[in-house]
Amino acid sequence: MSNPVLVEVLRGDHVESAHRGAIAVCDASGKALLEIGDIARPVFPRSAVKAIQALPLVESGAADAFGFGNRELALACASHRGEAAHVELARSMLGSAGLDEDTLECGSHWPGNHEATIALARSGQSPTQLHNNCSGKHSGFLCTCRHIGLAHRGYVGFEHPYQATLREVMEDVTEAPHNVGNSATDGCSIPTYAIPIKNLALGFARMATGERLSATRAKAAKRLFSACMAEPFFVSGSDAADLPLMRAAPGRIFVKTGAEGVYCAAVPELGLGIALKCDDGASRAAEVMVAIVLARLLKSDEALAAKLDELARPAIPSRKGVAVGKIRPTEALSR
Amino acid sequence: MSNPVLVEVLRGDHVESAHRGAIAVCDASGKALLEIGDIARPVFPRSAVKAIQALPLVESGAADAFGFGNRELALACASHRGEAAHVELARSMLGSAGLDEDTLECGSHWPGNHEATIALARSGQSPTQLHNNCSGKHSGFLCTCRHIGLAHRGYVGFEHPYQATLREVMEDVTEAPHNVGNSATDGCSIPTYAIPIKNLALGFARMATGERLSATRAKAAKRLFSACMAEPFFVSGSDAADLPLMRAAPGRIFVKTGAEGVYCAAVPELGLGIALKCDDGASRAAEVMVAIVLARLLKSDEALAAKLDELARPAIPSRKGVAVGKIRPTEALSR
Numbered sequence: 001m002s003n004p005v006l007v008e009v010l011r012g013d014h015v016e017s018a019h020r021g022a023i024a025v026c027d028a029s030g031k032a033l034l035e036i037g038d039i040a041r042p043v044f045p046r047s048a049v050k051a052i053q054a055l056p057l058v059e060s061g062a063a064d065a066f067g068f069g070n071r072e073l074a075l076a077c078a079s080h081r082g083e084a085a086h087v088e089l090a091r092s093m094l095g096s097a098g099l100d101e102d103t104l105e106c107g108s109h110w111p112g113n114h115e116a117t118i119a120l121a122r123s124g125q126s127p128t129q130l131h132n133n134c135s136g137k138h139s140g141f142l143c144t145c146r147h148i149g150l151a152h153r154g155y156v157g158f159e160h161p162y163q164a165t166l167r168e169v170m171e172d173v174t175e176a177p178h179n180v181g182n183s184a185t186d187g188c189s190i191p192t193y194a195i196p197i198k199n200l201a202l203g204f205a206r207m208a209t210g211e212r213l214s215a216t217r218a219k220a221a222k223r224l225f226s227a228c229m230a231e232p233f234f235v236s237g238s239d240a241a242d243l244p245l246m247r248a249a250p251g252r253i254f255v256k257t258g259a260e261g262v263y264c265a266a267v268p269e270l271g272l273g274i275a276l277k278c279d280d281g282a283s284r285a286a287e288v289m290v291a292i293v294l295a296r297l298l299k300s301d302e303a304l305a306a307k308l309d310e311l312a313r314p315a316i317p318s319r320k321g322v323a324v325g326k327i328r329p330t331e332a333l334s335r
Numbered sequence: 336m337s338n339p340v341l342v343e344v345l346r347g348d349h350v351e352s353a354h355r356g357a358i359a360v361c362d363a364s365g366k367a368l369l370e371i372g373d374i375a376r377p378v379f380p381r382s383a384v385k386a387i388q389a390l391p392l393v394e395s396g397a398a399d400a401f402g403f404g405n406r407e408l409a410l411a412c413a414s415h416r417g418e419a420a421h422v423e424l425a426r427s428m429l430g431s432a433g434l435d436e437d438t439l440e441c442g443s444h445w446p447g448n449h450e451a452t453i454a455l456a457r458s459g460q461s462p463t464q465l466h467n468n469c470s471g472k473h474s475g476f477l478c479t480c481r482h483i484g485l486a487h488r489g490y491v492g493f494e495h496p497y498q499a500t501l502r503e504v505m506e507d508v509t510e511a512p513h514n515v516g517n518s519a520t521d522g523c524s525i526p527t528y529a530i531p532i533k534n535l536a537l538g539f540a541r542m543a544t545g546e547r548l549s550a551t552r553a554k555a556a557k558r559l560f561s562a563c564m565a566e567p568f569f570v571s572g573s574d575a576a577d578l579p580l581m582r583a584a585p586g587r588i589f590v591k592t593g594a595e596g597v598y599c600a601a602v603p604e605l606g607l608g609i610a611l612k613c614d615d616g617a618s619r620a621a622e623v624m625v626a627i628v629l630a631r632l633l634k635s636d637e638a639l640a641a642k643l644d645e646l647a648r649p650a651i652p653s654r655k656g657v658a659v660g661k662i663r664p665t666e667a668l669s670r
Contacts, residue, residue, distance in 0.1 A: 002337050009595070009616060011379055011519040011520070011527070012518065012519025012520065013519070014377070014379070014517070014519055014529050016378070016379050016519075016529075016595050016616065017595050017596065017613075017614065017615050017616030018614055018615060019615050020355075020615075042349070043351070044346055044349070044351050105655075106654060107653060107654030107655035107656075108654065109654050110449070110453075114445070117452070117453075117456075118445075118452075118456045121452075121453045121456035121457050122456050122457065122459065124457065132654060182349070183347065184346040184347025184348070184349055184351075184659065184660065185346070185347065185653060185657070185659040186653070186659070187653050187654050187659070188653070188654055189653050189654070189655055189657070192346070194349050194351075260344070260351050260352050261352065278352075279352065279353055279615075280352050280353060280354050280355075280614075280615040280617055280620075281344060281351065281352030281617075282615055282616075282617065285615075318442060318520060318521070318522050318523070318524050319441060319442025319443065319444050319467055319522050319523055319524070320440075320442035320524055321442075322520070322524070324519065324520040324521070324522070325519065
């Protein structure tokens with residue numbers, strides 16, 4: 001079965017490239033509002049589920065013990081762009097627990113934000129593990145291990161007890177099995193598990209509403225989502241697609257990108273979770289898909305829907321900054 | 336019509352993403368050796384046709400007048416990575432014709448090569464138009480205009496006489512129409528024209544063999560291809576896919592990437608031209624496609640075919656450098 005073409009890339013008036021994908025939107029009971037393509041095929045959510053993976057940080061009491069506010073909780077759910085404020089906050093989170101950069105096991109890479117890379121190079125420095133886009137998530141893992149008295153060394157490994165905890169949480173929230181059979185290794189060295197996007201949408205509906213979660217988990221989910229929506233820069237970065245989407249309607253939209261064309265999102269006021277995957281892994285297409293789905297779901301707020309629709313149709317500039325093309329949802333997706 | 340899945344991206348043992356595409360391989364008469372997918376649909380070749388666009392530089396006598404050797408001709412056909420040697424050679428080409436960077440109309444961007452970007456930032460400098468991956472092509476255009484006495488200002492525009500010359504050359508070599516109806520603007524501000532990949536394959540077979548071209552054009556084509564195959568670094572760069580492909584068999588393989596998942600190539604000893612397009616525009620997939628097609632065409636040279644086959648199966652590393660996945664051709668493409 002072929003998933004439909006959902007996004008087109010135009011140069012001038014001609015379609016230059018096209019992206020296929022699948023999209024699931026449902027409520028906390030699993031009742032579907034929108035289903036496009038194969039929503040049962042397992043996909044790796046990658047970074048899109050960081051908010052679910054951050055639940056133990058709150059539930060364990062670690063976040064309170066270390067005095068974490070919205071920014072720290074947002075960073076624990078983040079794929080940040082390695083900007084100075086992200087790096088310093090990750091360092092500070094680790095410091096709160098008496099840990100430092102060397103305890104991270106995510107590896108290092110130059111910042112995702114180009115200006116941050118140039119500034120780092122100009123200062124004569126090189127990137128550390130704190131610049132890794134996942135350093136906030138890893139810092140959250142380490143702080144929780146510290147708080148509950150779990151030896152953190154090797155915390156990224158499938159066999160480490162903390163990864164077993166994360167599997168239990170993911171299974172509870174998404175109702176999808178997480179085991180060695182559907183696991184692989186993410187870029188930051190932790191396990192990632194291939195599950196259907198319909199389960200991801202279900203999980204995000206539950207995170208947004210608290211329905212069908214324990215009272216403790218529902219409260220933690222609400223706190224994490226509120227933190228991300230209050231501090232979207234710390235979930236993403238200056239040039240990240242998540243930022244304008246969450247800023248378009250402060251406190252009303254939660255979105256989180258994942259590598260290889262995954263997006264998860266939720267609209268708490270509608271009680272809906274959203275998950276999608278671009279077949280070929282392109283972020284540019286996943287960003288258009290999530291924006292147009294949000295525009296459709298929130299169409300009763302015309303000003304907001306117009307803003308989201310605009311985010312779903314980015315221009316492609318030449319090297320001189322002239323628009324020479326655009327990306328847009330296909331009719332199948334936008335009508 | 337859906338093009339078939341030709342490339343899979345694996346994480347662990349699971350397919351994470353997939354890429355569709357179309358491939359045409361034919362000889363200089365248009366006789367097909369391999370046709371996969373819709374080879375009649377027009378696609379923008381983007382930078383993949385730079386060698387054809389460099390023909391007037393040689394045919395006009397400009398290259399000889401300015402003393403250009405293999406490196407300059409290779410750079411005129413290049414999508415270079417903005418490394419110091421590329422930038423200096425583009426500057427020198429312009430200088431030969433009494434021109435400088437300010438005559439370029441391609442716009443600037445940071446080098447495609449990451450190390451070159453870091454080095455440039457560390458030196459306190461910013462990129463110029465010479466760092467644009469197309470600066471060699473543009474320098475070739477400017478030098479030719481200068482040699483034939485054509486006012487160069489505005490040379491990137493559809494209406495400029497030099498672009499009309501390039502359309503005539505492209506039509507002669509590919510037998511596909513080039514006009515305002517199938518044109519759009521490339522990232523470096525020159526026109527690009529959507530034509531079928533079967534015509535692109537035909538054009539590259541003719542470039543490689545000289546068949547069905549005028550004697551002057553055949554000689555210029557041979558000189559340009561020889562220059563590119565002799566100096567592949569100047570057609571590409573340290574981290575470009577073109578480089579290991581051409582180095583795998585010096586003088587026997589010509590390849591040239593184009594943006595949005597296009598690749599053109601030729602195997603002169605077989606008299607064959609190759610053109611392909613990944614539907615979604617992914618370079619990583621187009622690189623795998625061209626490598627595996629070359630491995631198949633050159634299978635009688637077992638050592639070379641093995642090397643090309645290896646280039647068609649790159650590993651995906653974690654941020655710690657551990658292989659956590661790979662990219663590979665599907666069976667449809669590799670058998």
